[in-house]
Amino acid sequence: MDFNSLIDGLGTHTLDGLTRGSIYALVALGYTMVYGVLRLINFAHSEVFMVGTWTVLGVYTVLGADSDSGMGMVILASLLALIAAAAAAAGVALAVERIAYKPLRKKNAPPLIFLITAIGCSLVLVEIFGHVLRVFFGPPFGRAPVGIPSPIQTTTLLTIGDVRITNVQVFVIVGAIVMMVALDMFVNKSRLGRGVRAVAQDPDTAALMGVNQDRVIMLVFLLGGAMAGVAALLHTIQFDITKFDIGFFIGIKAFTAAVLGGIGNLRGALVGGLLLGIVEVYASTLFNSSWADVTAFIVLVLVLMFRPTGLLGESLGKARA
Template sequence: MDFNALIDGLGGHTLDGLTRGSIYALVALGYTMVYGVLRLINFAHSEVFMVGTWTVLGVYTVLGADSESAMPMVIFATLTALVAAALASASVALAVERIAYRPLRKKNAPPLIFLITAIGCSLVLVEIFGHVLKVFFGAPFGRAPVNVPSPIQTHTLLTIGDVRITNVQVFIILGAVLMMVALDLFVNRSRLGRGVRAVAQDPDTAALMGVNQDRVIMLVFILGGAMAGVAGLLFTINFDITKFDIGFIIGIKAFTAAVLGGIGNLRGALVGGLLLGIVEVYASAVFSSNWADVTAFIVLVLVLMFRPTGLLGESLGKARA
């Protein structure tokens, strides 16, 4: 218990929390959208994020981008990594839907079964990076953590009081918020987005109105996957690391963020993510970083006990305006 450490560095901790929280929020979008449309927790979503971080590493390696690179190269590498990670994650998410969920939907299987296939998919994806690829290609695949050196150099942009704001923090928070605004506009303003909302509100009526449910579901997985891929890029920029099982803990936190904000609610994911990030950083300042991971679980249990619909309320269909 060390409240002084928290009070002394309050500004810095808050900023750190917002940075982490915006990554959680991006991953949370995937949970929230799938839940809104299908009413199921896509357990394999954490691994979709993990694939994103590895794709970023691949792009850096292929382009030869590292901390020595010149400015044009840094921008090019980061943008390429952004697109590649979003594409890779979206394809993995889509593959999971096709292989694990669609056959079960046709059989009208109980929700439990979806969760179990999702866990299976998650195991398979984790093991592909933790073992299978290692057998074929050797390092960096395997069970050891891997360094992902971001070409973006950290430097302080401005100092307010004793809070230093770095370019990386600004990039991550702005990037995440921009992606979410874009997604929110897409779901609320575009024709395809209207389809998503229709299926979320009432799948049967939506089908009668000519909305192709399968296509909406695919779209939702693609969008959620792309967001997780971008989150993968932002994560590697902030933490410079990836690992075969990195998705698990991020997935739990993102899910907590989604539930905290109100699962199925896009703006709730943002609020929940930022809030959870801050709470977590505060908690690790007061206790110790050993306890940071427990915070998310405790927040989750408390939210589910006292306000299971989350802060902003459930439902993708209703959460509009």
């Protein structure tokens, strides 16, 4: 274990962890919102994120945006990529809910059936996407990693001691926090948000009070999908790469973040994501980079063993009996 490297670069490693964790937190929102309302773990949410990354690549390719683009093109490409990725991811999330989950709700299927269906949707989306990319676009698309030429050039904004703070890190962290705050305010302050919290607390009583449960469920999937789309843009800016199955490990880590913070808790998703990102980077520094993915599984097991309700342990509504 390399304690010296961790201590010497503690500030840099912490900043890197916060950057990674911000992306995990945004993706975790989809898991935590769906669970808060439906008590369903939507494992297909990781593929919603994957679709967002490819949408960003598509926008950049159509516009011809790359690191040599001018400021006007950078702003235009980033804005259009944000809107397109959020819309595409939200659309896929809603399609999964309408096609796969809604028929099961109508039949009052047991939770195990929902879980199996979620895993099946995840596998179907991955394989279809990988096959379509390979058949219609050929190499380098398909199953190989593909680089995404982000139009945002990495520059140093501020140096504090040995810590170099870049524009990309600031963009990712601030962007994620802004989206988290906006969603939190929407759920807690708006009329539609009150409907979400009412269904999460007691769907039967909410229905008697005139809350349309079906619309609330649609809204939850749309919002969760849109947050995954935003996370996809931030991920491509930070890591400049995508793949047909890129959502697998991101999904595991986001789910771990949701459980760590308290699944069903919006603010818990932010806390869990940031903490997981920091722990992951610390573990990679202490041991080696191969521990980055293992860390998420270790944290998930430990949380489920010792604190299954998570750090905050509060759902969108009060816990159901």
